Amino acid sequence: MTDFLEALSRAPDLLAQHLLLAMSALVLGILLSLPLAVLSARVPAVGRVALGFASLIQTIPSLALLALFYPLLLSLSTLVGGGIPALGFLPSLLALTLYALLPILRNGVTGLAGIDSAVIEAADGVGMTAGQKLRLVEAPLVAPVLMAGIRTAAVWTIGAATLSTTVGQPSLGDMIFAGLQTQNWALVLAGCFAAAALALAVDALLGVIERGIAQRKRGRVWVALGVLAAGVLVALAPALPSSKPTVVIGAKGFSEQYILARLVGHRLEAAGYRVQYKDGLGSGVMFAALTSSDIDIAIDYTGTIWTNEMKRDDNAPRDAMLAQIGAWEAQRGLVLLGRLGFENAYCFAMRGDRARALGIASLDDLAAKGDELSFASDPEFLERPEWKSVKAAYPIRFASANAYSPTFMYRALASGRADVISAYTSDGRIAADRLIVLTDPRHAIPNYDAILTVSPRMAKDRRFLSVLRPVIGRIDVEAMREANYMVDRDAGKVSPDAAARWLVRKIGL
């Protein structure tokens, strides 16, 4: 319960962002669907197309809809010569607005079609203009049905807004996704609780408005609208322009990234910057966001840039690789500040006791004795270029090779079901389970040094760079593992924020 309450304390800021996003999408959805509903009711062909389109949107999973806006806005931005943010508020707003369209549009069209034809004939008969008919007759009669649609749209939008985390827009989804990643269920629960409470509260207020309209009680309508507006204003307060310069730090969806983003963020805050985090980004999305200055700082890994972005399938010595990446990124206006000091590569790990008993310390040793051993990997590893280059360098043949999800892979190793696993070098569980990482004397596994890169927007800001530079080369892999484990472990886990503060003390930064 205390975990839950502590997790809930993270909610207010995110709740405000969540409310602003959902309300913006709802208002935009209403503004778009009302004229569309009127037009659809007047021109049946338009109605068929509009409702068909809105229904089609609903069949797209909301996560996919959000994801699709990223490449769409990116190419649009390229087309007009830049300036359109492809991440964060805009794609979230657009996707959620499209999501809000259907219930409002459908109820609007149904409501308009359901008005007694005699009433419409009377409106024409007494000499109303089209505008007067809409304002005096159709709007008041359709309002209750329309409000029901708006309520549905509001609940959907607030729910789907949790997914905006994935395109870098802070929302209550940050708590849910971060909690899921670090297996912090109190955090997940707190995020769900806050989102559900927000949805219920907004729905209840809209319900008051709906009944106020139906019972012709204007006072109630205005009070409910006032409460909604007050909520939005309160949420808006922190978003008001600040005199401090704002920087945005991106992070991929795992603990190490969350921790390092906070570590850098704390330094910047101490130096007087306002910091925003965009958590849970995919590798490709994060790099593109950095290039377009949607985020200002990213911590990535040399091997990832090398294979995913530069499309290289060869291997290069560590320093040569770093130099080539630096030059390649510089062409794109990015500044590669340097290595953080640790590597998060694929590696081969064994239980310490077992490795010592078999006398295995390197991949060469493993190749010699592999045919007696069973191998467990994550589902991806056996398909990756790293495994191909390892097999090319070391003729390893395992007695058996099985794929597990990462958590079960470590359990298989602990229980003795597997002798060797494909691990990640900075994973906290390597230290916790007292595993031994086998050395790679033939340098078959590409290098995955963690590197800090700065966006074109901040690339020339000397003061900014000087705040970041002290981090370079300071984070060793043991400290990183320990910090990761503090967040990943099952019992007594801490938040990435706390782990970042611990890490700073540990390395004496």
Next chain:
Amino acid sequence: MPESLRPAGPAVTLNGVSKTYAGGTTAVDGVTVEIAGGSFVALVGSSGSGKSTLLKTINRLIEPSAGSVAIDGSDVTADDPFRLRRRIGYVFQNVGLFPHMTVAENVAIGLRLEGQKATADRVAELLALVDLPPAFAVRMPDALSGGQRQRVGVARALATEPRLLLMDEPFGALDPVTRDQLGTAIRDLHDRLGLTTIMVTHDMAEALILASRVLVMDRGRIVADAAPQALLAGEGGVEAQALVAVPREQMRRLSALESDNRHPRLHGDDDEGSGTA
């Protein structure tokens, strides 16, 4: 209201009016007719004869495919349809009271559209015109009976003091007693206010009793144009006489029943034929 001082309602001229729908159905087929100012004209015909369509070409709820309509010599297309309609009272079978407005708001809607404020006195006056007490002003339409609703509909149509009143089956949904009362009230208003009234009905008896001129329509054309007395005298042609025959036959049977009562027989339960053509 100085009703007697009002000028007679406008003349209505229909010249070669036709209405053909997409798909080829011809509802009105080249109708030319002159309606004198101040007259009460009934348009009679069976379902699908085109009488409602013809009526609605006058206030442009339906635009004719060919021909023209003029009110007091000026073409109805000379002005915006909504301005035209504000000068014409329109009452129809389904009434179409605005369900979200009180009786007073319904009655005053025409004034509101013109930017005028309807006083409680004016509303009461209009309600009195259709024999409704002033207390009805605050009621909602769903708290009224069918007959009361149609009375409010008539009051609404007369609120802007139109000189021309168009009625499309105004009593169609009412019970016979209410129907008779309201019919008499309308004829009375027509005379007092000096209106030109054009009423569509499928009930020849109603037309004969209320109107001063009866136009009979069949398949989009006017097939008879005569005064009620002339129709009862057997004029107007086959289609008109077929319609007149219905109330005449009902009269005959009722008379026969009355004489039966005076000279009772064993079975007197033949009550069929009370419907309309």
